[in-house]
Amino acid sequence: xxxxxxxxxxxxxxxxxxxxxxxxxxxxxxxxxxxxxxxxxxxxxxxxxxxxxxxxxxxxxxxxxxxxxxxxxxxxxxxxxxxxxxxxxxxxxxxxxxxxxxxxxxxxxxxxxxxxxxxxxxxxx
Ligand SMILES: [Zn+2]
Numbered sequence: 001x002x003x004x005x006x007x008x009x010x011x012x013x014x015x016x017x018x019x020x021x022x023x024x025x026x027x028x029x030x031x032x033x034x035x036x037x038x039x040x041x042x043x044x045x046x047x048x049x050x051x052x053x054x055x056x057x058x059x060x061x062x063x064x065x066x067x068x069x070x071x072x073x074x075x076x077x078x079x080x081x082x083x084x085x086x087x088x089x090x091x092x093x094x095x096x097x098x099x100x101x102x103x104x105x106x107x108x109x110x111x112x113x114x115x116x117x118x119x120x121x122x123x124x125x
Contacts, residue, residue, distance in 0.1 A: 002038040002048045010036070010045075017067055018074040020045045032070045049073035050080075062086045068093060 012019045012028055019028040020036070034045045043051075046063045053075035057063070061080040065072055072078075081089065 002036065002041075002043075002052060004052050006038075007036075007048060007052055011073070013074075016074070017069055017072040017077060018049075019071055020073060029071065034071060045073045046070070046078055049075050050078055054078075064089055068095065 010020050012021050012026065020034045021027065022029050035042055036045050036048055038048075044063070046065070047057060050057055050063055057080065060082070062083055062085070064079050064081040064086050065077055066079060067074070067077040069077075
C-alpha cells in the first residue's frame with residue numbers, strides 16, 4: 001500500500017485539482033492516467049488516491065472523475081462507477097464522441113453516395 005506521506009510528496013495541488021508531479025520537479029506529469037509504483041505494486045495514481053483516502057475499490061469498479069481531468073487525483077473529484085457508468089458519464093458530458101448519431105446528410109437519400117452515385121476514387125474536373 002502506498003504510504004500517504006509518500007503520496008502527498010508527489011502532489012501538486014491547484015485550487016481544485018491535484019496532480020502528480022514529474023519526479024523532483026514542479027512540473028505536472030502529462031500522461032492522461034499517470035501510474036505509480038510502490039514496491040512491487042503498480043496502479044493508476046487515481047486508484048492509489050482512492051485507496052489512500054477512501055478505502056478499497058470494490059469489485060471491478062472504475063474510478064471516474066467528476067472534474068473530467070483524468071490526471072487528477074483529488075479524492076473529492078473521484079467517484080466509483082462501472083465501465084458503463086463511466087461511458088454514460090462521458091456521453092452526458094460530451095467526452096464520448098463515438099456514439100454521436102450520424103448527421104442527417106450521411107443517411108438514406110441524403111447520403112452523398114445516393115445523390116452522386118458511388119464514385120469513390122473517380123475525380124472529375
Ligand atoms: Zn479534479
